[in-house]
Amino acid sequence: MNAKLTFLGTGTSMGVPTLGCPCAVCANARVPGSRNRRTRPSVRISYPDAADPARTRNVLIDTGPDFHAQAIACDVWGVDAVLYTHGHADHILGMDDLRPLSFAQREGLPLYADEPTADTIERIFEYTFRKEKRYPTSARVHMNRLPDEPGTKVDLFGATFLRVPVMHGRQRIAGYRVGTAAYLTDMSDIPEESYPLLQGLDILILDALRREPHPTHSHLENSVALVEKFAPRRAYFTHISHDLDHEPTNAELPAHIKLAHDGLTLEFNIAPESV
Structure with missing residues (x-):
């Protein structure tokens, strides 16, 4: 079953252009159409509902x-579920913007997160989750x-999303694998227990x-080495700061590795994989 993965955002927590920064990459990012323009990181995965193939389902990560x-910008007209990687601001603060996309859902739009992330979201958006005197809209x-276990399964409309633990500095957070694609943003290292979940990939997306080097994020050389380690057919990098200029950086990378950019759409097989 074919699916599409769209990078809604590919930037670091401060975005590109970074406020107050006069560097050449930030200047170029202000030019319309520049691939150095990077909003905060998120992806949408779109695929046919297994029970109703004429219906397209849309799952967000963050x-x-x-x-x-x-x-x-990316024509997101509907969202059917959201998976969260962790509770940092650049990954959760748009939750309230789901409001108009959730009103038609009789049982509510499902969100999935580990305990610390769920606690953070429910604290920040207390008015959404309270049981009494709930804000009406x-x-x-x-x-x-x-x-927080490797391979924890979330079954959504015929596709299985597998939790892939990664390290974000000292914090253990989630990446996700679905079919032949894996999305691992905000990672500095990958624990060995997650290795079996990253075999046989078509697409590997890495921070x-x-x-x-950075204490809580993977840097370019390390990410290239991880791609060589797991040997996906193709790899894309995300959570990119203004230190990396899109075109010159892509020119130096191996042919099967690219910097992602906002709005980039990839096709892959979302059928359940044995890992």
Whole structure:
């Protein structure tokens, strides 16, 4: 079953252009159509509903503070579920923008997150999750808490999303694999227990913040080495800062590795894989 993965955003937590920065990449990012223009990181995965192939389902991974603009730019007309990687601002603060997309959902739009992330979302958006005196036009969502275990399964409309634990500095957070694609943003390292979940990939998406090492994010050289380790057919880097200029950086990377850019859409097989 074919699916499409769209990068809604590919930037670091401060975005590109970074406020107040006069560097050449940030200047270029202000030019309309520049691939250096990077909003906060998120992806949409679109695929046919297994029970009703004429119906397209849309699953998001994270809703950052740029989600409203991303949804307009990428024609996000509907969302059927959201998976969260962790509770940092650049990954959750757009949750409230799900409101108009959730109103038609009788049972509420399902959100999936581990315990710490769910706690953070419910605290920040208390008015959405409260049981009494609930704000009348709050997003109609319900939280599903996931165990922090490799391979935890979330079955959504005929596709299986597998939790892939990664390290974000000292914090253990989630990446996700679905079919032949894996999305691992905000990672500095991958624990060995996650290795079996990253075999036989068509697409591997990794954090690649900058050229220099960083305490909580993978850098360019390390991400290239991880691609060589797991040997996907193709790889794309995300969560990119203004240290990496899109075209010159792509020119130096191996042919099967590219920097992603906002709005890039990839096709892959979403059929359940044995891992």
